[in-house]
Amino acid sequence: MSQDINNKNEWPLWEVFIRSKAGLDHKHAGSLHAADADMALENARDVYTRRMEGVSIWVVESRHIRASDPGQSESLYEPANDKIYRHPTFYNLPDEVKYM
Amino acid sequence: MVQSFQEHFDSLIDREVTIEPKDWMPEDYRKTLIRQISQHAHSEVIGMLPEGNWISRAPTLRRKAVLLAKVQDEAGHGLYLYSAAETLGVSRDTLYDQLHSGKAKYSSIFNYPTLTWADMGAIGWLVDGAAIMNQVPLCRTSYGPYARAMVRVCKEESFHQRQGFEIMLTLSKGTGVQKKLAQDAFNRWWWPSLMMFGPPDAESPHTEQSVRWRIKRMTNDELRQKFIDVTVEQAKVLGLYVPDKDLKWNEERGHYDFGTINWDEFREVVKGNGPCNRQRLETRKKAWDEGQWVRDAAMAHAAKRKARKQEAANAA
Numbered sequence: 533m534s535q536d537i538n539n540k541n542e543w544p545l546w547e548v549f550i551r552s553k554a555g556l557d558h559k560h561a562g563s564l565h566a567a568d569a570d571m572a573l574e575n576a577r578d579v580y581t582r583r584m585e586g587v588s589i590w591v592v593e594s595r596h597i598r599a600s601d602p603g604q605s606e607s608l609y610e611p612a613n614d615k616i617y618r619h620p621t622f623y624n625l626p627d628e629v630k631y632m
Numbered sequence: 633m634v635q636s637f638q639e640h641f642d643s644l645i646d647r648e649v650t651i652e653p654k655d656w657m658p659e660d661y662r663k664t665l666i667r668q669i670s671q672h673a674h675s676e677v678i679g680m681l682p683e684g685n686w687i688s689r690a691p692t693l694r695r696k697a698v699l700l701a702k703v704q705d706e707a708g709h710g711l712y713l714y715s716a717a718e719t720l721g722v723s724r725d726t727l728y729d730q731l732h733s734g735k736a737k738y739s740s741i742f743n744y745p746t747l748t749w750a751d752m753g754a755i756g757w758l759v760d761g762a763a764i765m766n767q768v769p770l771c772r773t774s775y776g777p778y779a780r781a782m783v784r785v786c787k788e789e790s791f792h793q794r795q796g797f798e799i800m801l802t803l804s805k806g807t808g809v810q811k812k813l814a815q816d817a818f819n820r821w822w823w824p825s826l827m828m829f830g831p832p833d834a835e836s837p838h839t840e841q842s843v844r845w846r847i848k849r850m851t852n853d854e855l856r857q858k859f860i861d862v863t864v865e866q867a868k869v870l871g872l873y874v875p876d877k878d879l880k881w882n883e884e885r886g887h888y889d890f891g892t893i894n895w896d897e898f899r900e901v902v903k904g905n906g907p908c909n910r911q912r913l914e915t916r917k918k919a920w921d922e923g924q925w926v927r928d929a930a931m932a933h934a935a936k937r938k939a940r941k942q943e944a945a946n947a948a
Contacts (some may be wrong), residue, residue, distance in 0.1 A: 541725065543930065567931050568933075571934075582788075602655050617670055
């Protein structure tokens with residue numbers, strides 16, 4: 533998302549996602565520069581997992597990420613506000629009903 | 633409800649909501665952050681040099697492994713911070729240019745020489761100690777990527793201070809000569825460490841606005857006092873003397889009073905006239921220039937591999 537033009541010779545920017553242990557999701561850890569995907573993985577290993585922070589790494593070039601616009605938060609997320617019937621607590625059931 | 637961008641931004645700050653890269657922000661907020669985060673990143677990178685000086689001469693294999701790990705961490709911290717700065721729309725190359733041309737500053741502490749092995753202890757204990765004091769409140773700074781980088785840095789930094797204190801402890805419990813080395817390093821690093829917190833609040837041009845924006849959570853003087861109060865107690869454990877004849881516990885304030893800091897020296901070092909300013913920048917520029925062919929070769933290699941893959945795909 534760099535608007536700076538002084539980066540013609542830079543290695544591309546990559547976003548790094550790390551699974552901290554088996555069974556958990558990959559989570560965004562940060563970013564780094566690398567010439568290609570293999571180097572991005574190796575650099576991510578050195579930069580973001582020096583203390584056993586991960587068991588799996590994903591890298592993706594930053595320019596491939598499309599991010600939502602915070603200015604549109606209202607139109608994107610507000611419609612969910614009046615749909616409380618999507619939550620289980622919306623429904624009143626008698627106390628004697630178990631396991632539901 | 634019509635709100636200006638500015639009002640919206642102010643209300644986020646007031647409600648302690650974190651600002652993220654795609655949020656609208658005032659141009660000065662962006663500039664202040666770029667300046668502060670990149671200065672911080674440059675400090676991590678230049679900060680490797682005084683310690684790098686002792687890697688090959690560490691007294692034992694254990695000390696060498698530890699020092700190597702610490703210096704590698706500092707490279708990592710620089711990278712976290714450069715990445716955070718880049719989310720504000722400035723390129724890595726621009727940031728490097730600013731460092732290499734002398735336009736951007738880094739912490740003045742790294743312009744002092746590391747004369748003996750004891751300096752590795754004093755740096756870990758005092759310089760990293762002061763850095764942690766500075767950095768812990770920054771974990772709650774208002775800009776998300778900066779705050780997240782600081783959380784990671786702080787987690788790693790505590791080993792840095794502990795290993796430094798351990799070196800000082802070993803020396804101060806050692807032979808007479810070793811204890812002397814420890815005291816001498818303490819004498820040389822104490823005052824520059826106090827300067828790390830920056831000029832007094834009254835003379836700090838950016839403090840007020842930065843506190844308003846929650847970029848800074850505590851002022852220079854508050855942090856300095858806190859550092860002195862905890863470090864003086866630690867010096868007692870080492871059995872070393874704090875090199876300040878005016879240092880005295882003030883019952884009323886509940887803090888230590890301390891002597892006058894030599895701000896003329898600070899300003900000279902910031903201006904570029906410290907003992908090692910020129911050497912540090914030259915070393916850094918040399919490393920960057922001599923690495924150019926590696927960076928170029930990596931790009932050429934990546935392009936070649938991509939083309940080969942494309943060819944194979946076309947042939948199939």
